[in-house]
Amino acid sequence: MSDLQRTHTCGQLRKEDAGSEVTLSGWVDTRRDHGGVIFIDLRDRYGKTQIVFNPEHNSEAHQQASTLRSEYVIALKGKVTERPEDMVNPNLDTGEIELFVDKLEILNTSETTPFEITDDTEVSTELRLKYRYLDLRRPVMQKYLAFRHKVCQVARQYFDRNNFIEVETPFLTKSTPEGARDYLVPSRINRGQFYALPQSPQLFKQILMVSGLDRYFQIVKCFRDEDLRAQRQPEFTQLDLEMSFVREDDVINIIEGLMVDIFSKVLNKEITTPFPRLSYHDAMKMYGCDAPDLRFGMTIEEITDIAKKTDFKVFQKVAESGGQVRGINATGCASLSRKEIDELTTFVNQFGAKGLAWFKVDESGLTSQIAKFFTAEEQSEIKERFKAAPGDLLLFVADKESVVSQSLSQLRLNIGKRNGLIPARPHSGGNEKEFNFSWIVDFPLLEFNEELGRYDSLHHPFTSPRQEDLQILEERPLDVRARAYDIVLNGVELGGGSIRIHRPDIQKRIFHLLNIDDETAQKRFGFLLEALKYGAPPHGGIALGLDRMVTILLGLDDIREVIAFPKTQKATCLMVDAPSEVDENQLKDLGISLRKPE
């Protein structure tokens, strides 16, 4: 190890330290060689300090300094000196001082890095992930990781204050084929058998309630073997909790309190509670999705009734065959060109919409290629319904409900961005961040899976139906409401939870509805059904996507920015090159032989 042991960090020294002898260590950030005097910005996690090598101060150090290059790791001892007033750098916390070097030690050299270690360079994701250790050297990345750490610390303290106990649950556990695809781990000791990595600790936390833990939380990795998105990684972190003897409001209150705490302690911001609540039904009706962005209006309106009366065949046919016609008012968008509207049409095509009908609103009424199919009354009825004013553009999708909802929900966001209704990201020069929380409640318990011709849980099979809906469980299952709730932030589902079923008879009825027979239920969830027999308390909980939450709080849009070592879209790690092939011997131990792809 070096003779020089640091006494301060690179973000620490101030005017008051002038005159003292200090030792600093860190990376060479930039080098400015004036021949006579050489300046180095020395960087570590805490900041940067300007280092001065002046031949008149110490010629030996100055000579050594000419060999320094970017990312060399050095230690140096010297004298803190106050900078003359006109040489202060206001962009640096340490900008009022600089360090005149007496002794320099090069702890390590560095090859030229594949990209520059600065906050503002644009480098491909591929390179950043391959050289993640260099990427993480960028101050902004360290800021993100520290921010995430702080969120976790605040959460831990909050839960501790509120009597929650952090309990670790197993990673090597049991496959549950419902839901997402499992990551499987072969067992060597039990040949031919597999563990699964948990998609969430759902059943364990319920079991902990049966155990009487009363309040559990965990910040825990979960694994889902599904295709990736900017908002979705195969391994991600949940802030998971479960509580006994609670109703919906108790869980909601705990989470609102947590959010208040995080905002005040991490962002130094006040937020007001309670968060508004919106029923699933209303969310779908007004926004076309169950995680609406409530930072702006532009709600969806339905005109199926008008559509039925018109001479416009497309509308008519859809309206009469059980579909619906709904639309949004893209306020002020009448100026969009034909080409731009065509682009919007292509945009909704990807959600299954066959087309996009539109009207431009002007002083005289509605104009478009299809306006002639609508009588004056129908036109004014439509105008009325959308409170349309001259300059507006009305956009319609006619199809089955799911297609209409999804298309319009996405179209609404698209127009919202176009019209500047969604605030710009702060790092892209935007202004104050806006955070809009809401709860979506009154979810249906089940949905009908057309593909498989059966009912699926909307949430998961352990969600409790409402007590008063139990009597119609078998007769009108789609009308049964769940005791579930989702928390939404700026149009992103942050998390969801529910009051669980705590009685084995009801749990069995749900399994039956889901077409899971006794034998299968026993095989997969027998331990839960068994546990529920022994005095399981009423309980409920929630899980929040930590990666998503941190991403949004930082005003970013890619969760990879807040994950130290994320995967690519093909679920690989470019840095360690995982997944990879394994030795034949390892497979032999596991009793596995690979089937060659055809």
Place this chain on the structure above:
RNA sequence: GGGGCCGUAGCUCAAUUGGUUAGAGUACCAGACUGUCGAUCUGGAUGUUGCGGGUUCGAGUCCCGUCGGCCUCGCCA
């Protein structure tokens, strides 16, 4: 599994309808320079145009395949 965008110097990108020796900025290297902080000035080096095949007199450019990255639909109880 489907659709789309992309791959050119270490990095970020350019290169007319297919046309001669593939350029710029930056980084890098060398020299100059005692107050810079995106240092400056002068000079220099840098390419299997992801890979394989095809079309063509001629391919960075067109076609097929393949690998990789990104976005997206499906999927994600």
